[in-house]
Amino acid sequence: xxxxxxxxxxxxxxxxxxxxxxxxxxxxxxxxxxxxxxxxxxxxxxxxxxxxxxxxxxxxxxxxxxxxxxxxxxxxxxxxxxxxxxxxxxxxxxxxxxxxxxxxxxxxxxxxxxxxxxxxxxxxxxxxxxxxxxxxxxxxxxxxxxxxxxxxxxxxxxxxxxxxxxxxxxxxxxxxxxxxxxxxxxxxxxxxxxxxxxxxxxxxxxxxxxxxxxx
Numbered sequence: 500x501x502x503x504x505x506x507x508x509x510x511x512x513x514x515x516x517x518x519x520x521x522x523x524x525x526x527x528x529x530x531x532x533x534x535x536x537x538x539x540x541x542x543x544x545x546x547x548x549x550x551x552x553x554x555x556x557x558x559x560x561x562x563x564x565x566x567x568x569x570x571x572x573x574x575x576x577x578x579x580x581x582x583x584x585x586x587x588x589x590x591x592x593x594x595x596x597x598x599x600x601x602x603x604x605x606x607x608x609x610x611x612x613x614x615x616x617x618x619x620x621x622x623x624x625x626x627x628x629x630x631x632x633x634x635x636x637x638x639x640x641x642x643x644x645x646x647x648x649x650x651x652x653x654x655x656x657x658x659x660x661x662x663x664x665x666x667x668x669x670x671x672x673x674x675x676x677x678x679x680x681x682x683x684x685x686x687x688x689x690x691x692x693x694x695x696x697x698x699x700x701x702x703x704x705x706x707x708x709x710x711x712x713x714x
Contacts, residue, residue, distance in 0.1 A: 636695030
């Protein structure tokens with residue numbers, strides 16, 4: 500592991516534990532047993548570190564999503580697995596989501612980069628919706644523009660579920676991902692056809708008639 504990789508790995512842990520506002524370059528240097536000047540040689544300030552960690556997260560998220568985008572068809576199992584993988588990765592970089600709006604204001608270049616990312620992601624998600632309809636799993640739009648509203652909802656959940664969890668979630672930390680993954684899937688279920696519900700239930704290991712679903 501290079502020095503930069505060591506710094507980023509430890510910075511991620513410290514940001515997750517203490518939050519962005521409480522952490523300085525000196526904090527991270529002390530955690531690593533490194534001099535302040537040595538760390539600043541690699542990363543002059545925390546904004547640069549945060550930007551690198553954001554880019555690192557995006558690369559990891561894109562690995563799964565971009566691979567699915569080139570498939571001619573998708574399975575419900577793949578969609579469920581990708582959803583879980585995405586929530587787990589977001590939790591690994593949870594400091595970014597806990598103060599998402601504040602970080603975007605603090606580092607404006609990230610706000611622009613994130614808007615571009617969401618635009619690309621929406622193209623991929625439109626493909627997913629088209630595939631689900633082609634498979635007979637997903638109902639037609641109940642009104643013109645519904646799909647775009649749904650996609651907006653998806654990304655609101657994705658960007659802010661950890662902020663909500665810090666205030667509202669009362670369960671054990673180990674159950675947080677499952678709970679909010681269930682919240683996300685609840686946004687899909689009303690649009691499933693009967694066939695889609697059966698396939699979705701099977702992909703989630705649910706009992707017949709959807710009995711036994713737990714977050």
